[in-house]
Amino acid sequence: MDFLQSIDWMQLLRCFVVGGLICIIGQVLIDKTKLTSARILVIFVTTGVILGALGIYQYLIDFAGCGATVPLLGFGANLAKGAITEAQTSGLLGAFIGGVKASAGGIAAAIFFGYIASLIAKPKIKKQ
Amino acid sequence: MKKLGNQTIMLNNPPYILETSSIVGPKEAGGPLAKYFDQCLEDEFWGEKTWEKAESKIIKENVNSVVAKSGIPATDIDYCFAGDLLNQCISSSFGLRETNIPFFGIFGACSTFVEGMCLGSLFIDGGAAKNVLCATSSHFCSAEKQFRFPLELGNQRPPSAQWTVTGSGAAILSNTNLDKKCPQITYVTPGKIVDMGVKDANNMGAAMAPAALDTLITHLRDTGRKPSYYDAIITGDLGYIGKEILTEMAETKGYNIKNNYNDCGVLIFDKETQDTHSGGSGCGCVGSVFSGYFYQMLKEKKINRLLLIATGALMNSTSSQQGESIPGIAHAVAIENLEK
Amino acid sequence: MKDIETKQEYLDYVDKKSPNSPILKNCFNAFWVGGLICSIGQIIFDFCKYKGLEDTACSTIVSITLIGVAALLTALNIFNKIGKFAGAGSLVPITGFANSIVSPAIEYKSEGYVMGVGGKMFTVAGPVLVFGISTSVIVGIIAIFFI
Secondary structure (H helix, E strand, O other), X not given: OHHHHHOOHXXXXXXXXXXXXXXXXXXXXXXXXXXXXXXXXXXHHHHHHHHHHOOOHHHHHHHHOHHHHOEHHHHHHHHHHHHHHHHHHHHHHHHHHHHHHHHHHHHHHHHHHHHHHHHHOOOOOOOO | OXXXXXXXXXXXXXXXXXXXXXXXXXXXXXXXXXXXXXEEOOOOOOOOOOHHHHXXXXXXXXXXXXXXXXXXXXXXXXXXXXXXXXXXXXXXHHHOOOOOOOEEEOOEXXXXXXXXXXXXXXXXXXXXXXXXXXXXXXXXXXXXXXXXXXXXXXOOOOOOOOEEOOEEEEEEEEOOOOOOOOOEEEEEEOOOOEOOOOOOOOOHHHHHHHHHHHHHHHXXXXXXXXXXXXXXXXXXXXXXXXXXXXXXXHHXXXXXXXXXXXXXXXHHOOHXXXXXXXXXXXXXXHHHHHHXXXXXXXXXXXXXXXXXXXXXXXXXXXXXXXXXXXXXXXXXXXXXXXXX | OOOOOOHHHHHHHHHHHOOOOOHHHHHHHHHHHHHHHHHHHHHHHHHHHHOOOOHHHHHHHHHHHHHHHHHHHHHOOOHHHHHHHHOHHHHOEHHHXXXXXXXXXXXXXXXXXXXXXXXXXXXXXXXXXXXHHHHHHHHHHHHHHHO
């Protein structure tokens, strides 16, 4: 019960609103531009990398926490942050290693769970 | 046979449509035309392991069904014209590989069924064949997989998108009618490829409507008929958007088709309850709706003169990704009850 | 209606005839589902933090958990229903990335494990990694010279 009491509800609200607003940007892109979902994901990740590199995205993360890190913009920003940090410590090699290293957990999880899901699941039709 | 005008062929000995058969999937079975189909499946796999195998089974069983219903032995069928949407038409060729009927694999996208009927009737009128089989199929899941996205992907379908029909239509054309008073194919109008620059693969109806318009007007000009000559003018799978476009554009060209025109893609699903957006599409759409519903209407003399215009979008996923526009095509056959 | 002569006239006409997506409803659904997914992430994050883990570890656990749940929902044929309802609300969070890897893996299983599952797994999400990682390498190289 201590954990529940420790939750910062204002922080959670900011997270909800910012996360939701980022999704609205995505929805407007889908409805107005007829871009496919793969393109939307690419736009978000690449924008995230650039915003992260420029240091802008960190402000949003500080403000909204997971509202900024969970959307793919955050995935991109994390790639940028990792690449920059590692590049500063180990140079050119770091530029190559840093980004993926910082996001390795997520990438490995997606690949691993994808493989596991393919073992257990069978494709099914959408009912609607 | 004789060529009339630009591209219509008049058949001197109009071939009979001796028998038809249709099989549809569960979603189509939940639609308004369910009772007209010969067989409705309970699941999309139909006991097979893959969508592609399921689609092959649908066309195979449907061909078996139409041959059995017609009462003529399979060995008396001279040629078969069949096609589908999958790459290299594998559902038809795999489904029909054990039939032992000489096989023409044809591709006209969703217009394939009527393309087969055009070619088959010419074979019969020309004396090259006594009995010809025309068949086609499509499957929602195999089409989604090939043309769009995996089924489990959580994306939204825009309101202009159409729903590929899971189903098959098959017909046997013959130079005799075995005293069954069958409807006959009197004219065929093969269509031209028409591309008005529509690139949106989620708006097929709009891409194909100009081709349907071209074939409709050409047919009417070539034969000297008015739209009102026909009890029904039916397009293949223009859906709600394409239907509206065709109706309006025909009107501006001076042809009023408001009273007797409809579209198989509009008829096969209930838009409100089935969430199929702009309607049905796919080879199986016109195939199953004609073989199931319209053939019965013709046999019962509720319709005596039918102009069937099947529409097709001649594109694939590579052409879409390369930014090409979608060329449309429409083939028409006039089907009439000549024996009262 | 006047006669349509050119392709451009036809495209304009088609635009007028084609219904628009219900954008307000879509945005509303995207907003609350997307916000909810992020909030679930935040609660997981806070919980890890409460257990004394570092920020970066907490973030990674959030990603892995959300990806795992999205993969499970995809396998259970539930995610596509959420996606249909929420649109960008489930696509833009990391759950959309997971779904775009898991869904082709399941769909292409029929073409075998190596070329089907393994090869086609990245048909939708591959570009995300290509452009995301490539941009990050460029950013890293620039950082060496300018920071």
